[in-house]
Amino acid sequence: xxQMSNRCYRLRRRPTGAVADEDLELLREPIPRIxxxxxxxxxxxLSLDPANRIWMSEIHYNMPPVPIGGIxxxxxxxxxxxxxRDDMKAGDLVSGITGxxxxxxxxxxxxxxxxVLPSPLPGPPTLLLGxxxxxxxxxxxxxxxxGRPQPGETMVVSAAAGAVGSVxxxxxxxxxxxVVGTAGSREKCRHVVEALGFDAxxxxxxxxxxxxLDAATPDGIDVDFENVGGQILDHVVxxxxxxxxxxxxxxxxxxxxxxxxxxxxxxRVGVEQIYLSRALLxxxxxxxxxxxxxxxxxxxAGLIDEGKxxxxxxxxxxxxxxxxxxxxxxxxxxxxxxxxxxxxxx
Ligand SMILES: NC(=O)c1ccc[n+]([C@@H]2O[C@H](COP(=O)([O-])OP(=O)(O)OC[C@H]3O[C@@H](n4cnc5c(N)ncnc54)[C@H](OP(=O)(O)O)[C@@H]3O)[C@@H](O)[C@H]2O)c1
Numbered sequence: 001x002x003q004m005s006n007r008c009y010r011l012r013r014r015p016t017g018a019v020a021d022e023d024l025e026l027l028r029e030p031i032p033r034i035x036x037x038x039x040x041x042x043x044x045x046l047s048l049d050p051a052n053r054i055w056m057s058e059i060h061y062n063m064p065p066v067p068i069g070g071i072x073x074x075x076x077x078x079x080x081x082x083x084x085r086d087d088m089k090a091g092d093l094v095s096g097i098t099g100x101x102x103x104x105x106x107x108x109x110x111x112x113x114x115x116v117l118p119s120p121l122p123g124p125p126t127l128l129l130g131x132x133x134x135x136x137x138x139x140x141x142x143x144x145x146x147g148r149p150q151p152g153e154t155m156v157v158s159a160a161a162g163a164v165g166s167v168x169x170x171x172x173x174x175x176x177x178x179v180v181g182t183a184g185s186r187e188k189c190r191h192v193v194e195a196l197g198f199d200a201x202x203x204x205x206x207x208x209x210x211x212x213l214d215a216a217t218p219d220g221i222d223v224d225f226e227n228v229g230g231q232i233l234d235h236v237v238x239x240x241x242x243x244x245x246x247x248x249x250x251x252x253x254x255x256x257x258x259x260x261x262x263x264x265x266x267x268r269v270g271v272e273q274i275y276l277s278r279a280l281l282x283x284x285x286x287x288x289x290x291x292x293x294x295x296x297x298x299x300x301a302g303l304i305d306e307g308k309x310x311x312x313x314x315x316x317x318x319x320x321x322x323x324x325x326x327x328x329x330x331x332x333x334x335x336x337x338x339x340x341x342x343x344x345x346x
Contacts, residue, residue, distance in 0.1 A: 005030065007026060007028055007101065007319055007320070008029055008099065008100065009024045009027075009072040009323065010025050010027055010070060010071055010072065011024060011067070011068055011072055012069075014056055014058060014065075014068070015259070017256050019053060019056065019323055019326055034083075034084055037084065037085060038105050038107040039080050039081075039082065039088045039094075039106040039107075039114075040082045040104075040105060040106075041081065041096075041098060041114065042078055042081050042102065043076050043077075043078045043099075043102055044076070044079055044341075044343050044345055045076055045077040045126055045129060045339055045341060045342060046074050046075070046340040046342055047076060047129040048329055048334075048339065050250060050252045052073070052326050053258065054255055054258055055072075057258040062288075071099040071101050072322075074097065074098065075095070075096070075112075075134065076095070076096070076129070077117070077126070078104065078114075079091065079346060080092040080094060088114070092119075093125060094106065094114045094115060094117060095115055096112055097114075100319065101319075126315075126339055129339060130313060130337035131167050131309060131311045132301060135163045135167065135337055136297070139164050139165075140171060143155075143172055143225060144296075144299075145247075147172070147223040147245050147247045149176075149177035149179075149223045150175070150222075151176030152176070153223060154178045154180065154217050154223070154241075155221075155222065155223035156213075156225070157172065157179060157180070158181075158182045158225070158226055159182070159250075160182055160188075160198060161184075161192050161312075161336070162183075162334065162335075162336070163334075164227060165225065166192070168247075168249075169198050170197065170303065170309050177223065178219075180202065180217055181193075181200070182203075182204045182228070183201055183202075183332075184205055186203050189202065189203050210235050213239075214239065220239050220244075221240050221241060223244065223247070224237075224240070225247050226247065226248050226249055227249050227252060228253045229250075229251030230251070237270040237273040237274060237277075237279075238270065240277035246279060246281040246282070249283075256330055311336055312336025314336060314339070316340045316341070317340075318340070321340065322340045
């Protein structure tokens, strides 16, 4: 075993605003000992997700809040070190809720069961946290089930340079739509157009971004793949065409305001605009659709094979840097999937 202790982040207090140093504590604890029906998992990669911030609040999102004193929740990829389970053996790569820790225990109490990754892998393991994992499947469900852009229609994607948005926009392109992104810098916008193939991308930090978005969507908006909410969604709904669809994937601009259930900001969706455009607005959660993962991953792998799906990763080295990296995600530091590299496989 490469380490004699288990470094883990425990939630010390619930954040108010952006995640602060004092919210999490890095401890060194004994490596868990396993019993019958359990396997010891060594974390290799952590996926940083906006949902991490929600799980730190008191809000019950898709899972109960992380308890104060509990190990910070997070999806990841790990390697089985020792197993007393029939379905896992030492050396297997697995995905699941590793948590922000060097080691985790895979057993029947896991909120999401660990699953053994296919061997051989379809590519680098991080693909299975990005476009061929929950990130890609989220984009797939939002576009294919809710947005359903048709050739000639206009689709807008917010946080277009991010993990989900970049995939969603490219699925929209593969379906023949005109796809317009929004992102938080000129460099990101250039990347979204030149490398990811969007038709246009608007930097929402420009003072005239609304005029730019209007100019980029001259025929109005038929589909909104919404990752951000706030002022972006407020403006997008003013341009909806009759029969538009909004795939409400996330509202990241609000999450740093999440503390207690009564304390969060209200999403300022223009209900009147949605009414007037006879639009469909539907939210969804990828973990409600685990049965759809094989179908989605087959589709996404096909797009990669056809050269129609480019993806980016921003890798942060070291478990100790996970809190800073999560905070920086809310400032737009990442392009594509944000990952923490925790350890090399044995
Ligand atoms: N429904 C589901 O099942 C599901 C699953 C996964 C993710 N999601 C949601 O999908 C969205 C994207 O998640 P992701 O994992 O792909 O993250 P991501 O887009 O890779 O990273 C988040 C990005 O959001 C942008 N952002 C952060 N704060 C912002 C703000 N106040 N205003 C505007 N943009 C802001 C930043 O890019 P800029 O530089 O462009 O600002 C940042 O890079 C999130 O809302 C998340 O909650 C939903």
